Amino acid sequence: MKTIPHWIDGAAVPGTGTDTEPVFNPATGQEQAHVVLGNASTVDSTVTAAAKAFETWSESSLTQRTQVMFAFRQLLLAHEEELGRIISAEHGKTVDDARGEIVRGREVVEFACGLGDILKGSYSDQVSHGIDVHNFRQPLGVVAGITPFNFPAMVPLWMHPIAIATGNTFILKPSERDPSAANFVAGLYQKAGLPDGVFNVVHGGKEAVDAILTHPGIEAVSFVGSTPIAKYVHEQATTNGKRVQALGGAKNHAVVLPDADLEFAANHITAGAYGSAGERCMALSVAVAVGDAADSLVTILERKAREINVGPGDQPGTEMGPLVTKAAQERVENAVTTAHTQGATLIVDGRGLKVDGHENGYFTGPSLLDHVTTEMEAYQQELFGPVLAVIRVDTLDQAIDLINANPYGNGTALFTASGEAARRFQRGVKVGMIGINVPVPVPMSYYSFGGWKDSLIGDSPVHGPEGIRFYTRPKVVTTRWPHTGQHTTAGFDFPTSH
Numbered sequence: 365m366k367t368i369p370h371w372i373d374g375a376a377v378p379g380t381g382t383d384t385e386p387v388f389n390p391a392t393g394q395e396q397a398h399v400v401l402g403n404a405s406t407v408d409s410t411v412t413a414a415a416k417a418f419e420t421w422s423e424s425s426l427t428q429r430t431q432v433m434f435a436f437r438q439l440l441l442a443h444e445e446e447l448g449r450i451i452s453a454e455h456g457k458t459v460d461d462a463r464g465e466i467v468r469g470r471e472v473v474e475f476a477c478g479l480g481d482i483l484k485g486s487y488s489d490q491v492s493h494g495i496d497v498h499n500f501r502q503p504l505g506v507v508a509g510i511t512p513f514n515f516p517a518m519v520p521l522w523m524h525p526i527a528i529a530t531g532n533t534f535i536l537k538p539s540e541r542d543p544s545a546a547n548f549v550a551g552l553y554q555k556a557g558l559p560d561g562v563f564n565v566v567h568g569g570k571e572a573v574d575a576i577l578t579h580p581g582i583e584a585v586s587f588v589g590s591t592p593i594a595k596y597v598h599e600q601a602t603t604n605g606k607r608v609q610a611l612g613g614a615k616n617h618a619v620v621l622p623d624a625d626l627e628f629a630a631n632h633i634t635a636g637a638y639g640s641a642g643e644r645c646m647a648l649s650v651a652v653a654v655g656d657a658a659d660s661l662v663t664i665l666e667r668k669a670r671e672i673n674v675g676p677g678d679q680p681g682t683e684m685g686p687l688v689t690k691a692a693q694e695r696v697e698n699a700v701t702t703a704h705t706q707g708a709t710l711i712v713d714g715r716g717l718k719v720d721g722h723e724n725g726y727f728t729g730p731s732l733l734d735h736v737t738t739e740m741e742a743y744q745q746e747l748f749g750p751v752l753a754v755i756r757v758d759t760l761d762q763a764i765d766l767i768n769a770n771p772y773g774n775g776t777a778l779f780t781a782s783g784e785a786a787r788r789f790q791r792g793v794k795v796g797m798i799g800i801n802v803p804v805p806v807p808m809s810y811y812s813f814g815g816w817k818d819s820l821i822g823d824s825p826v827h828g829p830e831g832i833r834f835y836t837r838p839k840v841v842t843t844r845w846p847h848t849g850q851h852t853t854a855g856f857d858f859p860t861s862h
């Protein structure tokens with residue numbers, strides 16, 4: 365059986381000892397590899413390599429870094445299908461969906477290719493007599509990223525291209541559920557000409573994470589995952605003096621007004637709810653039907669949910685694959701049972717689905733629940749599976765209040781034909797990313813990605829301008845070049861310009 369090694373200082377590194385964890389194929393339920401689990405000593409040796417690489421990489425020219433980013437971008441494009449299949453085999457999502465995440469991740473590399481422009485400082489001439497001021501930004505040093513299972517390529521790509529392009533060296537601790545994409549990307553960076561030690565991968569779970577959070581040689585930590593772990597990472601890393609960006613979980617609402625094109629809305633809500641088996645932080649898990657929209661909307665949602673083709677992710681025609689683990693499958697199916705017991709109407713029941721030839725896969729079908737209330741567990745918990753809950757309200761203002769009372773604030777969408785309603789909605793909701801007739805409003809790479817409330821702990825979204833700010837420190841230089849023989853008096857008062 366294959367063992368997936370770390371990637372440190374430009375080479376595959378087997379784990380120390382026998383500490384490994386199995387990696388499963390979610391479509392078959394079979395163990396397909398083992399991944400090594402790093403510990404404090406693995407993290408320490410990786411920090412040593414990354415710190416050494418920082419000495420030269422931080423001195424590399426913008427031209428050199430930009431050339432590496434362009435080459436890396438081309439390699440991601442050339443290997444999209446291959447990487448998509450690697451992701452699908454460990455995550456379970458369809459190959460096309462995996463290619464989609466690679467494309468969205470590649471866009472961050474494209475943003476980083478414009479580094480020369482992005483990192484331009486500013487210059488103020490003659491702020492005082494004979495004095496000029498300019499500013500520029502410098503990298504932090506060794507930085508780390510800790511990422512979730514659901515986007516094994518895209519979420520790390522939100523981080524490392526920007527960290528590396530700005531002159532830092534990077535340690536990625538990917539999810540232990542689907543670790544292979546990280547090693548594949550490491551190989552592409554090497555082919556792109558990135559010096560050894562600039563991009564490293566340490567596999568593992570809590571032990572490796574704790575070693576990262578406490579290591580004095582790591583300047584900053586980027587985290588994406590569930591809210592309890594985001595809070596833990598934020599607290600531990602800030603206590604240890606690091607910069608932290610920590611993105612957490614989500615419960616995303618799609619509000620449908622009676623004036624919306626209901627067929628259009630249902631189509632997009634179905635894709636947003638059940639795409640990637642609901643395992644997206646921007647998945648739509650709640651449809652809020654306003655007024656008269658409810659009955660017709662539920663009728664169309666039911667039809668569309670029943671039409672979804674569930675199967676293995678590498679089979680052409682599959683629209684929705686299995687869940688990532690058996691535990692996830694059981695958790696989601698139990699949640700549907702509980703919702704039914706608590707009084708929700710089970711319109712489509714996805715429990716117990718068997719896919720021919722893949723009877724041991726972690727499949728569950730799309731489930732649609734109607735008449736869900738905010739007291740039910742199906743509403744209160746992030747289910748992270750193919751379950752769409754419909755809540756009925758009377759007005760748009762009630763829908764906004766409902767969204768604002770939810771602890772999460774990652775994404776939300778409004779389906780309407782009214783510009784006035786859209787404006788009221790986008791100004792009123794306490795949510796970071798908003799779609800107007802767009803179901804999964806993931807911002808482009810030149811904007812930044814991040815939610816509000818429990819979906820983002822601390823104050824830093826990822827990539828785009830916020831990513832540049834996060835991975836660099838600003839310097840402001842005040843300069844005077846007196847001409848030979850110039851005499852100026854140096855006053856003892858606090859300096860002011862004149």
Ligand code: NAD
Nearest residue numbers: 511512513538539569570573589590593611612613614645
């Ligand atoms: P997770 O929180 O279980 O794991 C995330 C990372 O933390 C992994 O690398 C994991 O190894 C590590 N980890 C897990 N338990 C830990 C512990 N006790 N101590 C230290 N480290 C630990 O999340 P997941 O199940 O891999 O991913 C799904 C979650 O991620 C969902 O909640 C989803 O909403 C969220 N997510 C959020 C965004 C966003 O942008 N806000 C994006 C993607 C995923």
